[in-house]
Amino acid sequence: MTGPRASILRGSRMRRSRRDRAADEVERRSRAFVAELDLPPVDSVLDLVPFMENRFGRSIRLMPFTPDPADADSLDASAPCGMWLATKTTDYVFYDTGISRAHAEIIVGHEFAHMLKRHRGRTPAGSGDLGGLITGIDPSTVQLVLGRTRYNEPEEFEAEMLGSLLQEHVSTSRTSRARRDSDPIARTLLR
Known part of the structure; x- marks a missing residue:
């Protein structure tokens, strides 16, 4: 194929290829x-x-937390599904439990990844922007708020990758333990 259409296809492949290489580097x-x-x-x-x-x-x-659209005092639709909020002494990790346990763990892993990489976000949310999540925390003590947002930001992409790798670690731990527990010799030696 030649002409403008071939040029567009080649350009598209090059962009995708660059994105793939960047994603591979983040994963590595x-x-x-x-x-x-x-x-x-x-x-x-x-x-x-x-x-x-x-x-x-x-x-x-x-x-x-579990949002309940039928409850007027419940979180509103603007609440994020996961969020890391830091005060001077405590880190709070909010996560939606109105979803599958696996999804909730992915959200927590994502927030832990932000903490591990010391991400700070670009614009901290004000306490009024949190959809009712922090009603039990004094807003004046909040030093950092980082909620799940779009994944086209490098910190969000990196947190999603690290969160996935934390889940992979959990899977590997479970598999190793299951193998060890099913092996009678290992069970005897590791008592």
Whole structure:
């Protein structure tokens, strides 16, 4: 094929190819980063809280919520499905539990990734922009708010990649433990 249409197709392939290479590089760096963390074996991303607290020397509170459109006092539609909110002494990770457990864990992994990479976002949200999530936290103590947004921003893409790799770690931990538990010799030796 020649002419303008062939040129458009080649240009499209080149752009996709560049994006693919950039994504591959983010994945490579992210895998190396996760390997260096020396994560403990866990059954859930939620079980990484003690590791995260130890790493940062700060308290981390998981804040599950379930939006209820029928409840006027429930979160409104502007609430993010996941969010990291930091005060001077505590990190709060909000996540929607009105979805599958697997999806909720992906959200928490994404927020943990922001914490691990020390992402700060571009524009912190004001307490009025949080869809009712922080009613129990004094807004004047909030130092950072980072919620799930579009993934075309580099920090969001990186957090999504790292969150996926944290989930992969959980899967690997479960598989290793299942293999070990099914092996009678390993069970005997590892008692």
